[in-house]
Amino acid sequence: MSKKSIITIFLSTILGLPLWGGQHYYAFLKGDTLRMGNNYMERTMLWNNGTPVTISLTDKLCGKIIPAQGKEPDFSIVKGIPTAATFTVNEIPTNGIHASYLQATVACTIGSLSIERRYRIYADCPAIACDTYLKGQVELNQNKDDNRSNADRKNIEHTADMTTGVKTPTIDRLQLSGNHWRARTVEFFDYTDWNDNLVTERTWLPYRRNTYRGNLLFAHDVATRQGFFFLKEAPCSSTQLHYNGSDFVADFSDFMVVGLGIASDDVKPDSWTRVYGCVTGVYTGDEQEALTALRLYQKQLRHHTAAQDEMIMLNTWGDRSQDAKIDEAFCLAELDRAARLGVTLFQLDDGWQSGKSPNSKTAGGSFKDIWKNADYWTPNPTKFPHGLKRIVEKGKKLGIRIGLWFNPSIQNDFADWQKDAQVIIGLYKEYGICCFKIDGLQIPTKTAEQNLRRLFDTVLAQTNHEVIFNLDATAGRRGGYHYMNEYGNIFLENRYTDWGNYYPYRTLRNLWMLSRYVPAEKMQIEFLNKWRNADKYSTTDPFAPARYSFDYLFAITLAAQPLAWMEASNLPEEAYATATLLKEYQPLQLQFHQGIILPIGEEPSGRSWTGFQSIVSDTQGYLIIYREDNDIAKRTIDTWLPEGKKVTFTPLMGNGKKFVAEVGVQGKVSFELNDKNSFTLYQYQVKP
Template sequence: MLFAHDNVSENGIFILKEAPTSNVQLAYPGSDFYTEFGNFKVIGAGLNPSDLHPSEWRRGYGFATGVYAGEENNSYIALREYQKKIRIQKPGRDEMVLMNTWGDRGQDSRVKEKFALEELEAGAKLGITHFQLDDGWQTGRSSNSAQKGGTLTNIWDNKSYWEPNPEKFPNGLEPIIKKGKELGIEICLWFNPSKDNSNQHWEKDANALIGFYQKYGIRTFKIDGVNLPDKLAEVNFRKFLDKVSSETKNNVVFNLDVTAGRRGGYHYLNEYGNIFLENRYTDWTNYYPYTTLRNLWTLSKYVPAQNFQIEFLNKWRNLDKYPANDIYAPKNYSFDYLFAITMFAQPLAWFEGTGLPAEAFESSKLIKTYKEHNTKIHAGKIFPIGNEPDGKQWTGFQSIGNEKEGYILVFRENNVASKKAVKTWLPVGKRVIFKPIAGNGKVFESQVLEEGEIIFELAKKNSFALFTYTIK
């Protein structure tokens, strides 16, 4: 991204290069923009001369230019106006509280019919809307299997690779689909496209997903293991996504895993669904609530937060692996707090529901409240507020619905102050009414201070409040 502001006229422009992150772009020239005395150039189209085709157009990296006037915040608002039109979110299709059991590191060892049915029961009790069978539901064994001998190459040598495993699911997926419908939960699948010879089997991959949509009505697929080492691989991968989208009338949602390798990312191939952002596990002590919050907070200024799947984990697992005096360990936060971190994104329940203790299901009240508001929250322009999270700040998010109303989610991390002036995106000098709908807030009215600050109050450390706000 490039932002350019004229301090005389108070006008500016932004240029968004629609490409993967710089370090994985194809034919990367070493930078993305060239600027000199008022001249701005986007460089690096992602194409080499050898990538051109005699009878087929080859798509390079595109760019979007936008204009704005006034303060710096208006540049990000203008950018967001554009980004929200790349994929129009449909509540019945794109809103999800999705549970995927891979986060408890059982891998494919527990995936089977009985386990899935029990997970659905637990998920319904918690309030999830989608349940995703990750790697292990299929007949083929992947290289991520808990058992040896799996592979993700030459997948189509095994024509039954993407059929339900007959040993684990002797009745096919029908009982899982039926149970999901009874409980109001959509069934979703993990899928790893064949990457042989620059994704040459893209059409077979597409037909497999179209078949699941037509047979079972499954329309949400986690797309994992993608590798786009060259332009042909990228072209074929897009053909795969386009064919599935077209033949399902754009009803399919792709959870695009961007955790490794040369893939799409924040600004490329992002019109097909949402972004599976990161893998975090208590098993390896790389799940810390404040770092998850910080990642979303930092990105949300530049990428719509509602485009991300953001994880919350079973905080009762692996307690002994975190130092006893670690004040930032997951055990020191309520389960409600962990879920609240994800609310302005698409919540990802990254655990086995059957492994949760009874107290975890008390969060079903918060999840129910969230589902009553998530569509309106995500319909707004979401931006970070307060300070960058580091475990001891006042921080959060604001969803700007229109000129008069929206939502604010504020967190008091492990901070000594029970009151704090938090910088928001509200207009200075206006009076605003705040009404709490979740968490630990109270009704109050306040005037917006300089730099958009509002004084919030939360009595306890590691607590949060979700408010609706109305500008008088």
């Protein structure tokens, strides 16, 4: 049966349900059963007096149901009898950033604690998110027993010994049936100034009660090929608030999301406190179906537009002059070179402002008590005697947007967030600047997190949602890869030839590893001036930047948002030949990023064949193929293309040739590139 037929059958079963604004999402309570869903999935729960218990997940595309045998509530934090239970449904229209969604709110009170579970149901993905808010008073169990080693528990001789008795506050829970679940958890690492291994995976078979770390859990029933995922919407495990060592608990086929990110005193009697969120998605099949389900959800959080989200950025900080050079004359000259190179956004980093940061080339800068200097965030009058007016005007003339670096005032949990917000709003109103790199964040408390969100939300509300933030992930306790994603993209890493730590294949590897689980189009990936600091690398180092073409260095960023991490004025004349590639890329950028981008081939190692695939539809998309430094001119690699189909590959950038191939098992296709460290971006078409 075709997917279209299955959708039609399921739609016929929900006739008479409200279609909110013409969208196919719904949520309703009938008797003791709560149902919510869309054309892709349904989650069915027992009402349980306002503390729902999931009894099934339905994959509508395949007409399959994952039954549950829940006895405990999905969300559990305190014992007691729930009262004052209510159920409300509201449509939240798009604000230009997120997609429209249906908000189904389940509320109740248990003792002195009020709980609201606000489910987000989007029309176009097989996943339902849930944000939980608390108000009142609560004493939280820190559950340290859950994370003790099983080696410290007694041996099992009787069935009574199997009862652990550990009470765990859960963000969400699926109490399923079946003995053949296979699971994978994925943990992520940011503060990339210190980390260069950003993803770790653990595959396991659920058995007795154990704990696991990560933002993602995929579980697959080997017997039925049905699966689900949990996405914990929170910072990386190592930087979460009040982290007790785990994000998931599994006890045979009972799967729980844990770690609320709050302490008891974070819950206030007169205001709502949001805990870490959870997304539950379904799929039937294998890895591609699982990753597609996840990515369809991620794409709902922020519409990807050419005007805001697409950028080929030039930021001069990568050449380590810090704030020494930045002034009006320097920026005007950089704009001319940026236009020549094909850059679409020029960002002024630290140094444009009157205040001096601790990153200044000269001593005496600080981020402490920024607001003791009311002019801290005004353009430096010595460096920019006309403000930023001439920079912005020249940028408009050249078709280049202007962006700025900004460091919110971190002391006292961002207590000055309103002042910070008004600075950004003022720069937007005066100069039309819409892109701000947010640096220096530290989120040590729930209050800090709440105030930071207030800053971002206020800016967006007062700028018609036109501002985008580049959220720096290089240091500190920040949002990571799965939190605050609606506000912009991720500035992934600082790498410098000055320190000899920029290796192109390692940058490509970080993007490749993350892109399986994080939208590549939401990350800024750097390429550097390969002619600088050749003496910082061994003359025999095969992976030194100077050994690559400038074209190739740019090409490793194509699946993401390219960041020219350099001063254009330091580039030699030969570098501008790469402008041809940048200008070829510009009209393709949005098309490529609108697809579901997944890694293909081998993990980048400096010696591999690797790449990315952008799946635009069942019949078309794009591939970027990289041949790293190896002696194999023709290589068969695994893709996400359908087995047995004939596919036409047409090169749009790089050194490859047009060809037609029949796709083998596991998407295998042979590609040929004659030169080491070369690439091709293909458009592909699957033949009927």
